[in-house]
Amino acid sequence: MTADREPDVVLADHGTVAEIRLNRVAARNALSTALAEELIGAAEGVRELGARAVVLSSAAPGAFCVGADLKERGRLSDAGFGAQRLVFRRAFGSLRDLHVPVVAAVHGHALGGGFELALCCDLIVADETAVVGLPEVRLGIVPGGGGTQLLPRRAGYGTAADLILTGRHVPAIEAAKLGLIDRLVPAGHDLATALEIAGQIAANSPVAVTNARNALRRALDTDLASGLDIEDAAWRATVFSADRREGVRAFLERRSPIWP
Structure with missing residues (x-):
């Protein structure tokens, strides 16, 4: 990150709860190499804060995370893809491996790698504007942030096959019925609810x-x-x-x- 721009990821301290906020607003939090690297750093910072629970949120209106930055990927060579892959695997792993529970606060589009970020969390809170999906097959790729493994564990093989093989987008109400999200809340209440749940967790032993x-x-x-x-x-x-x-x-x- 350079001194003349906002960070792509912000780590906020709420006492016993830490908030990892995706902050690449103009790009709707599209996953770039730089954002992935900052996500790794934020996850490492959670332990230093002494937090007992974490919320993963988005500062972008209308989007949690729209998936990989395809503009950046369009400029990558095969070697560049390989190098980025290593960073991305570390980024997703940094969320899955956090030593405390993580609650995702989802609104708007959470697609591809964006939905996989949420799947890396223990609980997913989504508001009524949320749309989730793993559309990678439409682009000639497969989910690479854990989607093929985490989604069937969450929602069963059939539901995972439906989403991954069709690449379709799923609106919030259907997502809740399919078990893709854990709590469905009114529009604009995703972050407050996630922070409340994280606070309840942090208050326990x-x-x-x-x-x-x-x-x-x-x-x-x-x-x-x-x-x-x-x-x-x-x-x-x-x-x-x-x-x-x-x-x-x-x-x-x-x-x-x-x-x-």
Whole structure:
């Protein structure tokens, strides 16, 4: 980023909640190499803030993120595509690998890599203006930000095949029915709702949230018996922690807990 332009990604501190805001407004947050690099930096900055939850949002009216910057890609050589691919994989991975829960606040178009950014989050809040989709096959490419893996885990194989193989756009109400988003809110309420949810998460025991989230994620790739063993390990790691002792003590004393 040069000194004479706004950053493509802004990291905002809301106390126990951090906000990663996509800020390439004029391009409707089209994913450029520079934006991807700044997203990596913002994700790294979350740990320094000590946040317990994160919201991924957009500053662009009418768009969460419209996908890859095709103008930039039109100038890339095959070698340039390969180099950009490495940066993009790191960027998407930086969201998936954040150590705290992430809530996406989606409005307007969230297409291609833009929808994949949302899919990298634990929860997706979308307002009534949202339109989601993975239209890559229309351009002779395939989703590359995790869409072919994350979407079937979220909505099932059939729904994922429908979206990915047709490349169609899905409006908010249908997206909610298909399980593509988790909470549908009135227009303009996506960010406030996402911040509220993140605040609720951040108010809970950090140890319990971390262990529960890890168990949830590992459950996607295992059988029930193994999953129950994973849950048992998460329970044991939590119940003998200082957080559990403080949580019970605060409940009995009728006060808010102060988590160790």
